[in-house]
Amino acid sequence: xxxxxxxxxxxxxxxxxxxxxxxxxxxxxxxxxxxxxxxxxxxxxxxxxxxxxxxxxxxxxxxxxxxxxxxxxxxxxxxxxxxxxxxxxxxxxxxxxxxxxxxxxxxxxxxxxxxxxxxxxxxxxxxxxxxxxxxxxxxxxxxxxxxxxxxxxxxxxxxxxxxxxxxxxxxxxxxxxxxxxxxxxxxxxxxxxxxxxxxxxxxxxxxxxxxxxxxxxxxxxxxxxxxxxxxxxxxxxxxxxxxxxxxxxxxxxxxxxxxxxxxxxxxxxxxxxxxxxxxxxxxxxxxxxxxxxxxxxxxxxxxxxxxxxxxxxxxxxxxxxxxxxxxxxxxxxxxxxxxxxxxxxxxxxxxxxxxxxxxxxxxxxxxxxxxxxxxxxxxxxxxxxxxxxxxxxxxxxxxxxxxxxxxxxxxxxxxxxxxxxxxxxxxxxxxxxxxxxxxxxxxxxxxxxxxxxxxxxxxxx
Ligand code: ADP
Ligand code: MG
Numbered sequence: 001x002x003x004x005x006x007x008x009x010x011x012x013x014x015x016x017x018x019x020x021x022x023x024x025x026x027x028x029x030x031x032x033x034x035x036x037x038x039x040x041x042x043x044x045x046x047x048x049x050x051x052x053x054x055x056x057x058x059x060x061x062x063x064x065x066x067x068x069x070x071x072x073x074x075x076x077x078x079x080x081x082x083x084x085x086x087x088x089x090x091x092x093x094x095x096x097x098x099x100x101x102x103x104x105x106x107x108x109x110x111x112x113x114x115x116x117x118x119x120x121x122x123x124x125x126x127x128x129x130x131x132x133x134x135x136x137x138x139x140x141x142x143x144x145x146x147x148x149x150x151x152x153x154x155x156x157x158x159x160x161x162x163x164x165x166x167x168x169x170x171x172x173x174x175x176x177x178x179x180x181x182x183x184x185x186x187x188x189x190x191x192x193x194x195x196x197x198x199x200x201x202x203x204x205x206x207x208x209x210x211x212x213x214x215x216x217x218x219x220x221x222x223x224x225x226x227x228x229x230x231x232x233x234x235x236x237x238x239x240x241x242x243x244x245x246x247x248x249x250x251x252x253x254x255x256x257x258x259x260x261x262x263x264x265x266x267x268x269x270x271x272x273x274x275x276x277x278x279x280x281x282x283x284x285x286x287x288x289x290x291x292x293x294x295x296x297x298x299x300x301x302x303x304x305x306x307x308x309x310x311x312x313x314x315x316x317x318x319x320x321x322x323x324x325x326x327x328x329x330x331x332x333x334x335x336x337x338x339x340x341x342x343x344x345x346x347x348x349x350x351x352x353x354x355x356x357x358x359x360x361x362x363x364x365x366x367x368x369x370x371x372x373x374x375x376x377x378x379x380x381x382x383x384x385x386x387x388x389x390x391x392x393x394x395x396x397x398x399x400x401x402x403x404x405x406x407x408x409x410x411x412x413x414x415x416x417x418x419x420x421x422x423x424x425x426x427x428x429x430x431x432x433x434x435x436x437x438x439x440x441x442x443x444x445x446x447x448x449x450x451x452x453x454x455x456x457x458x459x460x461x
Contacts, residue, residue, distance in 0.1 A: 162320030
């Protein structure tokens with residue numbers, strides 16, 4: 001069993017019990033009588049055994065009344081599925097012998113960051129190419145990562161789509177988690193933030209999980225904050241979270257696709273943002289694009305892309321680094337499929353659509369599929385595959401829905417783009433999503449955000 005989880009449990013046991021008390025609103029008397037004295041005996045095979053000083057009868061009662069909820073707290077805190085068992089200390093001998101040694105500090109990787117598994121391992125400072133377009137943002141990001149909450153707080157990074165905001169923000173998270181593992185770092189997209197708030201409001205504020213979760217953080221990073229604009233309740237809750245963290249000297253990092261002055265935000269949020277550091281990331285110059293391109297080619301071991309082709313890409317893909325990467329993928333796929341060498345001629349043919357899209361952004365099924373796959377953190381080929389797991393089939397259906405609603409393409413054409421599916425499959429998939437949208441507010445929020453990612457002009461309506 002994972003050492004980090006054991007370490008988290010041991011180190012934070014008192015916190016966990018207090019969280020349990022708060023989440024389930026246990027009266028002091030109950031907490032003092034039954035919960036407070038619970039101690040960890042062992043953690044093996046996913047079973048956390050706790051001991052209580054009470055006798056067997058009392059322990060039976062504790063098991064019956066409090067075990068399930070306690071288990072929920074433990075799972076939530078560690079982000080793992082853990083079974084909890086409580087035994088009576090009175091029947092137990094030699095407790096000391098059973099307690100496993102606490103792992104040493106050096107092996108400790110924080111797992112408080114429930115969402116940290118969503119960090120892209122490649123989005124580090126080491127892999128971030130610095131150029132005149134992002135120099136300032138990079139310098140400030142490094143300063144924040146080295147000394148959170150000292151100089152630049154809050155930090156807002158803004159810039160157009162695909163220019164490296166998420167990469168830089170996650171680099172801050174990686175760096176802090178590595179060098180200051182005791183800090184609780186939380187990276188979330190504003191979509192997750194909003195969806196968690198929706199859940200919290202729907203469950204009638206029974207568990208104070210939402211608030212607790214966000215207010216216990218040392219470094220909070222919220223990506224794509226522009227998506228909360230106009231959502232009154234989310235803005236309100238965000239404002240309070242922001243204030244609480246700020247007041248207690250915690251670091252806040254935000255990204256947005258536009259500067260605060262162009263966001264229609266309430267006055268007080270606007271002014272909060274302007275108290276901190278605001279850095280933009282611009283479109284990279286040819287040289288920076290070339291350096292990034294060379295690095296990405298290196299990372300993928302694609303040394304067969306000649307100089308003139310690299311030049312051609314860096315000169316013709318202008319607006320986003322994401323598309324720079326997309327062009328490598330497209331080119332490679334084209335060359336593999338046609339069993340051809342990658343030459344300038346081949347590149348011009350293979351990248352025809354991408355290059356012309358640069359001038360005239362059209363919403364195509366391919367664009368939708370790319371954005372949906374990225375959003376759900378799966379590959380395009382998994383999205384197009386026949387794999388049935390909902391990890392893939394759900395984003396696939398979302399793509400069907402979006403293609404039907406955001407393009408003029410026939411469902412036959414959408415079916416072709418979606419891995420050769422027939423038109424009835426597309427209609428059925430799209431229908432599933434529209435039905436779900438009638439009752440599922442989280443999905444509604446996600447679809448709205450996806451539509452804005454696909455067509456950024458929707459951000460202004
Ligand atoms: P944004 O969040 O601004 O839309 P991302 O951070 O997702 O953009 O970046 C898009 C892609 O471009 C990512 O794969 C990222 O690694 C890459 N990228 C952006 N800027 C750089 C850079 N300066 N150096 C290396 N890769 C970069
Ligand atoms: Mg981003």
